[in-house]
Amino acid sequence: MAARRKPALICCGAALAAAVVLAAVFTALYFTVLRPRPPRVTATVVGTRVSAFALIPSPALNLTFDVAVAAYNPNRAAFEYGEVVTVVRYHGDAVGEAVVPRGEVGARASAEVRAVVEVDAVEVFSSPYFPLEGIAGALPFETATTVAGKAVVLGVLKIRASSVVTCGVTVYPLRKETTSPQCTSTVHVG
Template identity: 80%
Template sequence: MAEINRKKPALICCGVLLAVVVVLAVVFVALYFTVFRPRSPRVVATIVDTRVSGFALLPAPVLNLTFDVAVTAYNPNLAAFQYGEVVTVVRYHGDGVGQAVVPAGEIGARASAAVRTAVEVDAVRVVSSPYFPMEGIAGALPFETATTVAGKAVVLRVFKIRARSVVTCSVTVYPLRKESTPPQCISTVHVG
C-alpha cells in the first residue's frame, strides 16, 4: 500500500503534464487554422495603357508599340511575402514579342504593393509573323500579356507557403487609330 501511495503523485504529475501538452497542441492547431494560417497572395495585373507611336505598312512595315502593365499584389499573411523577379511577356499569336522584368522585392504583412512596367514590343518579330499581313491591313492586332509573380511567405519561421500567380490578359490593338480594346484578364494562383 505504501508503494502505491508513492506512485500516485508521479501518476498525477504525468497526467497533468499530458493534459497541458494536449491543451497546448489544441491551442496551437486552432491558432494555425485561424490566425497564422499561410494564405496565398492576391495578384492583379492589368494593361494600363497601350501606346502606338508609329505604324506604317509601306514602304516597309513599321510598328512602335508599348504596353504599360500594372501589377498589384496584396499579402493577407501575418508575415512578409518575398517575391522573385516579376516577369511580363507579350505574345503575338503565341510567339514572344516583348518582355520586361521587375526586380525581386517584399510585401509587408497585410500590405499591398504596386509595380508598373513598360513592355516594348519587338516590331521585327510582329512584322515577320505570317499573321501580320492580313491583320495589319485589317488594322487589328491581337496580343496577349502574361505576368508571373512567384514567392513565399514564412509565418512564425515555421510555416512556409509558396505561391505562384500568373495573370494573362488579351487585348486587341488598332494601330491606325492608335487605340486598343479594354484588356480581358484571367488570373490563376498555384499554391504549394
C-alpha cells in the same frame, strides 16, 4: 509503494493535460491567425502607346504596353517574391518582355509594381498573321505576367505561391486605340 505512484501519476496526468491544451491552442492559432494564405495578384494593361505605325514604304511599329501588377498579402508575415516577368505575345510568339526586380509585400499589405514592355516590331512583322491583320488594322496581343514567391510565418510555417495573369488586348494601330483587356488569373499554391 502505491503512495509513491500517486504523485507520479498526477504529475504525468498534469503534463499530458498541459500538452493537450498547448496542442489545442496551437491548432486553433494555426487555423485562425497563422495559417499561411496565398497572395492575391492581379495584373492589368493600364495603357498602350502606339507612337508609329506604317506599312508603306517599309513596315514600322512602335508599340509599348504599360502593365500594373498589384498584390495583396493576407498573411501575418511578409511575402517575398522573385522577379516579376511580363511577356507580350503575338499569336503565341513572344514579341516583348520586361522584368521587374524581386521585392516584398509586407504583412497584410498591398503593393504595386509596373512594367513597361516594348514590342519588337521585327518579330510582329515576321509573323505569317501580320499581313492580313496589319491591313485590317487589328493586331491581337496577349500579356502574361508571372509572380512567384513565399511567405514564412514564425520561421516555420511556409507557403509557396505563384500566379500567372494573362490578358488579351487588341491594338488598332491606325486609330491608336486598344480594346479593354480581358484578363484571367491562375494561382498555384504549394
